[in-house]
Amino acid sequence: MGKKEKEPMFSAKNLKLLTSPFNxxxxxxxxxxxxxxxxxxxxxxxxxxxxxxxxxxxxxxxxLIMSLLRNTIPSxxxxxxxxxxxxxxxxxxxxxxxAYVYDVSKQLSVFVGLIITNCIIMGxxxxxxxxxKPWPSxxxxxxxxxxxxxxxxxxxxxxxLLGAGTLWGYQVIxxxxxxxxxxxxxxxxxxxxxxxxxxxxxxxxRSFNKNLIEK
Amino acid sequence: MKELRNFVxxxxxxxEKGGKFSKLHSTFxxxxxxxxxxxxxxxxxxxxxxCIDMKRVMIVVVVALMPALLFGMYNVGLQHFRAFGxxxxxxxxxxxFWFGLLKVLPIIIVSYVVGLGIEFAFAQxxxxxxxxxxxxxxxxxxxxxxxxxxxxxxAVSTAFAVIIGKEVFGGSGMNIFNPALLARAxxxxxxxxxxxxxxxxxxxxxxxxxxxxxxxxxxxxxxTAISEAATAGAKSFDWGTLPMDSLIGTIxxxxxxxxxxxxxxxxxxxxxxxxxxxxxxLSVFAGGYLMGVLFNLIGGDVYMDMPAYxxxxxxxxxxxAVFMATDPVTSAQTCVGKYIYGFLIGxxxxxxRVVNPGYPEGMMLSILLLNALAPLIDxxxxxxxxxxRNRRVKIAK
Numbered sequence: 001m002g003k004k005e006k007e008p009m010f011s012a013k014n015l016k017l018l019t020s021p022f023n024x025x026x027x028x029x030x031x032x033x034x035x036x037x038x039x040x041x042x043x044x045x046x047x048x049x050x051x052x053x054x055x056x057x058x059x060x061x062x063x064l065i066m067s068l069l070r071n072t073i074p075s076x077x078x079x080x081x082x083x084x085x086x087x088x089x090x091x092x093x094x095x096x097x098x099a100y101v102y103d104v105s106k107q108l109s110v111f112v113g114l115i116i117t118n119c120i121i122m123g124x125x126x127x128x129x130x131x132x133k134p135w136p137s138x139x140x141x142x143x144x145x146x147x148x149x150x151x152x153x154x155x156x157x158x159x160x161l162l163g164a165g166t167l168w169g170y171q172v173i174x175x176x177x178x179x180x181x182x183x184x185x186x187x188x189x190x191x192x193x194x195x196x197x198x199x200x201x202x203x204x205x206r207s208f209n210k211n212l213i214e215k
Numbered sequence: 216m217k218e219l220r221n222f223v224x225x226x227x228x229x230x231e232k233g234g235k236f237s238k239l240h241s242t243f244x245x246x247x248x249x250x251x252x253x254x255x256x257x258x259x260x261x262x263x264x265x266c267i268d269m270k271r272v273m274i275v276v277v278v279a280l281m282p283a284l285l286f287g288m289y290n291v292g293l294q295h296f297r298a299f300g301x302x303x304x305x306x307x308x309x310x311x312f313w314f315g316l317l318k319v320l321p322i323i324i325v326s327y328v329v330g331l332g333i334e335f336a337f338a339q340x341x342x343x344x345x346x347x348x349x350x351x352x353x354x355x356x357x358x359x360x361x362x363x364x365x366x367x368x369x370a371v372s373t374a375f376a377v378i379i380g381k382e383v384f385g386g387s388g389m390n391i392f393n394p395a396l397l398a399r400a401x402x403x404x405x406x407x408x409x410x411x412x413x414x415x416x417x418x419x420x421x422x423x424x425x426x427x428x429x430x431x432x433x434x435x436x437x438x439t440a441i442s443e444a445a446t447a448g449a450k451s452f453d454w455g456t457l458p459m460d461s462l463i464g465t466i467x468x469x470x471x472x473x474x475x476x477x478x479x480x481x482x483x484x485x486x487x488x489x490x491x492x493x494x495x496x497l498s499v500f501a502g503g504y505l506m507g508v509l510f511n512l513i514g515g516d517v518y519m520d521m522p523a524y525x526x527x528x529x530x531x532x533x534x535x536a537v538f539m540a541t542d543p544v545t546s547a548q549t550c551v552g553k554y555i556y557g558f559l560i561g562x563x564x565x566x567x568r569v570v571n572p573g574y575p576e577g578m579m580l581s582i583l584l585l586n587a588l589a590p591l592i593d594x595x596x597x598x599x600x601x602x603x604r605n606r607r608v609k610i611a612k
Contacts, residue, residue, distance in 0.1 A: 186407055
C-alpha cells in the first residue's frame with residue numbers, strides 16, 4: 001500500500017458528479033424527487049429562484065457535514081443525525097432569507113421550512129455522503145441542488161410568463177397584445193399545470209436522451 | 216364513386232413503401248379508409264369482421280350531434296336578437312339560423328383544423344394510422360363552448376386536449392379523459408371570465424360593450440340565475456316558462472346543450488344504432504333525478520326545492536349524459552360498472568350544482584371525475600365477480 005496519489009480537486013470524476021444531475025441523472029425529472037416543492041413554489045420566477053438557491057446551499061452543506069461525520073455516527077441513529085444537520089441548515093437559510101429578502105421569504109412561507117423534508121437532500125445524504133469523502137460529497141450536493149434548481153426555474157419561467165404575463169415581476173407581454181384579445185392563462189397559476197409542465201419537460205428530455213426511456 | 220375508387224387505386228403506389236410520397240403514408244391511409252371501408256382481412260384470431268369500423272361509428276355520433284348543432288345555431292341567433300330587442304329578426308327562423316351559422320362555423324373550423332392537424336402530425340411522426348377519435352371530439356368541442364369564446368382559446372384548448380389529454384397517453388382509445396370535456400375544462404380554469412358569468416352566452420354582448428341591450432336583460436344561464444337566487448336567500452323563484460323553454464332549448468347556454476328535444480333525437484339515433492350504451496344514459500338520468508328528489512326532501516332554499524326533473528332539462532345535463540358520459544373509451548366497461556358510473560355522474564353533477572355556488576354547472580367536472588374513477592369501478596366489479604364465482608366453486612365441492 002503505497003502513498004495514494006492526491007486526486008485533483010476537479011478531476012473528471014468530480015466534474016461528472018457536478019454535471020450529471022443537470023441532465024442524465026436529474027433529481028426531479030429522472031429520479032422524480034422533490035416534485036412537491038416544484039409544484040408549490042413555481043408560480044413566480046423570483047421565489048422559485050430563491051428556493052433553488054436555498055436548496056443548493058442546504059444540499060451542499062448537508063452532504064459536506066454528513067460526509068465529515070460519516071465514520072463517527074452509529075448507523076442506527078444516522079437518520080436522526082441527518083435530520084438535525086439538515087434542520088439546522090434550513091433554519092440558517094430561513095433566517096438569512098428573512099433578514100435580506102423578506103418579501104420572498106413571505107411568499108415561500110412554509111416551503112422554506114419544508115426543505116427539511118425535501119427528498120433530494122435526504123436522498124443525497126443517504127445515498128452519497130455517507131459513503132464518500134467530504135469534497136466529492138460537497139460537489140455532489142451542489143450538482144444535485146443545481147439540477148433541481150434548473151427544473152424549478154424552467155417551470156417557473158413558463159408559469160409566470162403564461163400565467164401572469166410577467167417575468168421576475170416585470171411586465172413582458174405588451175399591453176397591445178392584451179388589447180388584441182390575449183388573456184393570461186389562469187390555469188398556469190394553479191399547481192396542476194406545474195405537473196403538466198414537468199411532464200412536458202420529461203417528454204422533451206426523453207426524446208433527446210433515448211437511454212432514459214423505460215421499456 | 217367508381218371513378219373515385221379508380222383514382223385512389225391509381226395514386227396508391229406512390230404512398231406505399233418505396234413510393235414517391237412514402238413519408239405521407241399514414242395521411243393517405245387515413246383518407247382512403249375514410250372514403251372506403253378498408254378491405255383488410257384478418258389473418259389470425261377472430262375471423263369475423265364487422266364492416267362497421269371505428270370511422271363508421273364515429274360518423275354515426277357526428278350525425279347524432281346534428282340536431283343539437285342545428286338547433287344550437289338557430290338558438291344563437293334567437294338569443295342575440297332577443298337580447299338586442301330586435302323582435303322582427305327574432306321571429307325569423309332562417310335569419311336566426313343564418314346568424315348563428317356564421318357565429319358557430321368558425322369555431323367548428325378552428326376546432327377541426329387544430330385538432331386534426333395535431334393528429335396528422337403525430338400519426339406521421341410516429342408512423343401509425345391516423346386515429347378516428349377526433350372526428351367526434353372536433354364536433355363536441357364547439358358544442359360545449361359559449362358562442363362568444365375567442366377563437367384562439369378554442370385553438371389552445373383543443374391543442375391541449377389533443378396533446379396532453381390524448382397523444383401523451385398513446386392516442387385514441389388510450390385517453391383517460393374525454394378530450395372534448397378536457398378542452399372545456401381547460402378554458403374553464405384557464406380563462407374563467409370567458410366561459411362563465413352573464414356576458415358570454417349571447418353573441419356580441421362583449422364586443423358591443425353591452426350597448427343596445429334591452430332593459431333588464433340578463434345573459435345568465437338559468438342555472439346561474441337559480442344558483443344566485445339561492446345564494447342570496449330568495450324565498451321563491453319565478454320559473455315562468457323555463458321548463459318548456461329548456462325542453463325546446465330557447466335559453467342561453469353553450470351552443471349545443473340547450474335543447475333537450477334535439478339532444479334526445481341524437482340519443483335515439485345513438486341507441487337505435489347501438490353506438491352508445493343505454494345503461495349509462497339511463498343511469499345518469501336516474502342518478503340526477505334521485506339526487507334532485509333527495510334535495511327536494513331536504514329542502515331549504517329555492518335551488519333545493521326546484522322540481523327534480525328540471526335538473527335533467529337544464530344546462531348541460533342531457534348533453535353530457537348522451538354524448539359525453541357514453542364515450543366508449545373513457546366510461547366503465549363492465550355492465551354493473553356502467554350503472555355505477557352513470558349513476559354517480561348524475562348524482563355528483565346535481566350535488567355540485569346545488570351545493571357549490573362556485574360551479575353552477577356540475578356536469579363537466581362530474582364526468583371528468585368519473586372518467587378518472589372508471590377503471591377503479593371496473594376493477595372492483597371484476598374482483599367481486601371473481602370472488603362470487605370462487606365461492607360458488609367452494610360450495611359445489
